[in-house]
Structure formats: structure tokens, C-alpha cells
Amino acid sequence: MPHAAVDPSAARRPPPVGRASHQPLRPREWSGLTDRDTLARYRPGQADPLQVLEVLLRLHNQQHTARQKTVSHKTRQARAQFLRRFFACLQSRAGFKTLPDPRNLAQKHIHAIVRVWREDKLKPPTIQTYLSFLRGLAKWTGKPGFVLRPAHYGLELAEYQRHEATERDKSWSAQGVDIDALIERVCACDPYVGASLRLIRAFGLRKKESVMLRPHACVVPFESTGLPEEQRQGDLYVWIRQGAKNGRQRFVPLNTPERMTALAQAQRVVSGYDAHLGNPNRDLKRNLRHFGYVLEKFGVTGSKLGITAHGLRHEALIDEFVSLSGHQPPVRGGGPMPAYDEKAARLAVSRLAGHSRPRASRAYLGAVMNGRPSSRQTRDDAALGQGD
Numbered sequence: 001m002p003h004a005a006v007d008p009s010a011a012r013r014p015p016p017v018g019r020a021s022h023q024p025l026r027p028r029e030w031s032g033l034t035d036r037d038t039l040a041r042y043r044p045g046q047a048d049p050l051q052v053l054e055v056l057l058r059l060h061n062q063q064h065t066a067r068q069k070t071v072s073h074k075t076r077q078a079r080a081q082f083l084r085r086f087f088a089c090l091q092s093r094a095g096f097k098t099l100p101d102p103r104n105l106a107q108k109h110i111h112a113i114v115r116v117w118r119e120d121k122l123k124p125p126t127i128q129t130y131l132s133f134l135r136g137l138a139k140w141t142g143k144p145g146f147v148l149r150p151a152h153y154g155l156e157l158a159e160y161q162r163h164e165a166t167e168r169d170k171s172w173s174a175q176g177v178d179i180d181a182l183i184e185r186v187c188a189c190d191p192y193v194g195a196s197l198r199l200i201r202a203f204g205l206r207k208k209e210s211v212m213l214r215p216h217a218c219v220v221p222f223e224s225t226g227l228p229e230e231q232r233q234g235d236l237y238v239w240i241r242q243g244a245k246n247g248r249q250r251f252v253p254l255n256t257p258e259r260m261t262a263l264a265q266a267q268r269v270v271s272g273y274d275a276h277l278g279n280p281n282r283d284l285k286r287n288l289r290h291f292g293y294v295l296e297k298f299g300v301t302g303s304k305l306g307i308t309a310h311g312l313r314h315e316a317l318i319d320e321f322v323s324l325s326g327h328q329p330p331v332r333g334g335g336p337m338p339a340y341d342e343k344a345a346r347l348a349v350s351r352l353a354g355h356s357r358p359r360a361s362r363a364y365l366g367a368v369m370n371g372r373p374s375s376r377q378t379r380d381d382a383a384l385g386q387g388d
Contacts, residue, residue: 027058035059039103049099053083056102056140065136072246079133086134089116103141107148110134114153127155166363169331171315175306179315186298187265192279192287193294195266197312199277202262203238203252204316204352207309211287212243215266216273225251238263240354242276250354313353317364320352321345330366342368 030038038059042052057080062070071079090096094112117127131147138146151157172179179201187194196210205213218239225237234253241249254260266277278287291309299305321329325345328334346361346368353360362368 044101044103047101049101050084050087053087053102056137057083060136060140063136065132065139075246078129079136082130082133083137086113086130089113102137105138105141105143105146110147111153114155118155166331166366169314169318170308170311171318172307172311173315174332175311177305177307179312182298182300186294189297190290190294191269192277193291195262195269196277196291197309198262198265200309200312201316202256202259203240204313204320205240206243206245206313206354207291208243208288209240209354210243211278211291212276212284213238213240213266214242214274214276215263215270216275219254219263220251222253227251244354248354248356250351252352314364317349317353317361321349321361321365324348329364330368331364332366 033041039052039055042055044052061076061080064071087099087102090109090113091099093116094109096109096112100106100109117130122130127150131150135144135147138144172182183194183197183201186197195215196207199205199210199213200207218241220237220239222232222235222237225239234255236254237251238254238259239249239251244250252259254263270277271280278284279290282290295301295309296304300307300309302308318329318332321327325337325341327337327342343358346365347358349361349365350356350358353364355361
């Protein structure tokens with residue numbers, strides 16, 4: 001494939017890392033006040049608890065609970081909606097006639113809301129997320145550590161423990177699907193959706209990442225990635241940033257014929273250098289909806305062919321593991337292999353998937369085959385970058 005055009009400005013400077021910090025504008029009446037002074041204007045027992053909650057959200061909702069960074073707008077919205085529902089639920093279902101001031105939350109309130117969650121049979125990931133949101137609220141009110149471990153509130157391990165390791169191969173080939181033939185049929189119907197599927201298959205992208213990808217503008221030389229020389233795997237890389245989960249950008253080398261072919265097709269489909277892979281006559285929301293409509297038309301659903309677009313991402317990540325390790329992963333019945341080799345391949349899969357934690361590979365590959373690492377293996381992990 002001929003070299004794709006490269007944005008000259010991108011070649012001169014390394015790309016920004018992480019999400020840009022953004023502080024919402026403070027109301028004029030808060031001008032010059034610290035966060036503590038602002039809250040002091042709303043006295044516990046006198047101010048409306050829901051008004052205090054809105055002040056706390058205005059002051060802190062953009063902040064990550066544990067790290068010095070901001071969170072996505074999606075997380076801010078989900079956290080705000082949950083906290084508003086939490087206080088409403090304390091009255092409507094948990095038996096409290098009077099709403100507590102957020103700064104005066106007590107353990108009895110947490111115990112009561114957990115009982116509601118158990119009645120509603122919420123799934124473990126949902127409970128973990130909700131407890132995280134409550135920890136954030138406690139931190140905003142100066143009470144870090146207030147929300148205790150799930151077991152303290154009577155939750156059984158199965159009720160709050162996430163099952164990170166998949167036990168089922170969700171790839172398309174595992175369901176007996178002829179991948180190339182199906183994608184060709186989709187391409188004939190809708191070239192935009194077909195090109196997105198090829199990118200997911202070759203690069204392990206998420207659906208939103210593939211639709212938002214700019215096939216020309218995303219190509220950058222290795223020198224502009226900011227990656228260390230020892231990690232170099234090619235001269236050109238695809239920069240995945242728009243649509244990336246939690247704003248975590250990544251670079252994928254253009255080092256296989258499949259990736260080059262998929263990118264070349266996407267470049268032929270779009271109308272210009274800065275164009276993304278969605279149909280230009282639709283906005284992002286409508287493109288994503290249309291993506292789902294086209295796949296359903298071809299039976300790409302759990303109820304018809306037993307596959308989803310995300311299963312194609314599983315296909316790419318499993319293939320990456322096999323290519324690097326020479327072994328099948330546990331989810332495909334793979335047997336024992338050298339621990340160092342397995343961990344190196346898993347780290348590469350996590351990075352390709354756009355995850356910050358190596359253990360995220362379990363969601364695609366299955367559980368680690370070699371169990372808990374020895375001290376020797378732990379030192380090997382550090383050399384592989386597991387502590388990054």
C-alpha cells in the first residue's frame with residue numbers, strides 16, 4: 001500500500017496524552033471562594049439537601065475519584081444521575097422520611113440502599129460502579145474511606161465480584177461464520193459499515209472508534225507517536241483517539257497486510273483527508289444507529305447468528321495473542337505455556353484493545369493459565385511494563 005498522507009503538524013510534535021483538563025465555569029456569586037467556603041454558605045440542617053448535592057456536583061463531578069484527572073462527559077452524566085436517584089430512593093424505597101444532607105450521610109443510609117439493590121438483583125458490575133460513585137461523594141465531603149467494602153454491607157462475593165475472565169469464545173469464527181464472505185456482503189450493501197467492520201477485524205477497534213476514525217488523518221509516522229524506540233513495530237501507525245473509551249488514545253502499527261488492506265479500503269470510501277468513516281449525511285448518533293440496523297439486516301445479532309460487532313473485536317484480539325505467543329488462549333482450550341510468554345502476549349493484547357490494565361485481556365482470552373506469578377515472574381512483569 002502506498003504511504004498514506006501524514007499531517008505535517010502531527011509529525012513535528014508528539015500528540016497530547018490523556019483528556020484535556022476542563023473546569024466548568026463557576027457561578028459569579030462563587031467568585032473568589034474556595035470549595036470549602038462555597039459549601040459553608042449552605043448550612044447543614046438549613047439548606048435543601050438536594051441543593052447541596054447540586055453544589056457538590058458543580059464543584060467536583062468532573063474529577064476522577066482516585067486519580068488526578070478529569071472524567072468523560074458520559075461518566076459525569078452517569079454519576080450525577082445515580083446520585084440524584086440515590087437520594088430520591090432513600091425516601092421512596094429505603095424508609096427515610098427526611099433526606100440527609102450529603103455531608104451527613106451515615107452508614108445506615110448505605111446499608112439501606114444496598115438492601116434495595118439486593119431486592120432489585122442488580123448485577124455485580126452495576127453494584128461496583130454505584131459504590132464507586134458513593135465513594136466519590138464521600139471524598140467530596142471530606143470523608144474518604146467512609147464507604148466500606150461490599151462485604152461490610154452484607155453483600156455476598158457473587159453479588160459484587162466482577163467476572164472478568166470470559167468462559168466463552170465470542171469471536172465470529174467460533175460461531176462458524178465465514179467472516180470474509182459476510183463482510184463482503186455488508187460492503188456491497190453499505191460501504192461505510194463494511195469498511196468499519198474490516199477495521200474492527202484488523203485493528204481490534206470498538207464500534208464507535210471505527211465509525212469515528214479518519215482513515216487519512218489518523219496515519220502518523222512512528223516518530224510522532226511518542227513511543228520508545230524499543231517498542232517500534234513499523235514506520236507508520238494508526239492513531240486511535242476519537243471514540244476511544246475514557247479518552248485513552250493508542251497507536252497501532254501498520255505492520256500486517258490485513259491492516260494495510262483494511263485501512264486502504266476505508267481511505268477509498270471516505271470523501272476527503274479529514275473525513276471520518278461515518279456517512280457524511282448523518283451525525284454520529286445516526287451513524288451508530290444505522291451501523292446496528294445494517295448488521296441486524298445481515299443477522300449479526302445474538303438471537304440470529306449468535307454474534308455481535310464486538311465479537312469481531314474479540315476475533316482480532318484472540319488472533320493477536322495467537323500470532324504473538326504461538327498458542328491458543330484458554331478460551332479456545334489452549335494449554336500451559338511459558339508464563340513470561342503468556343504475560344507478554346496478554347500485555348500486547350491489552351494495549352491493542354486500548355485498556356490500561358493488562359488483566360483486561362481476560363475478557364477476551366479467558367483466565368490466566370499459570371496462576372499467581374512467582375517473584376521471578378513479578379520481576380519479568382516489571383520488565384514488560386506491567387506496572388505502567
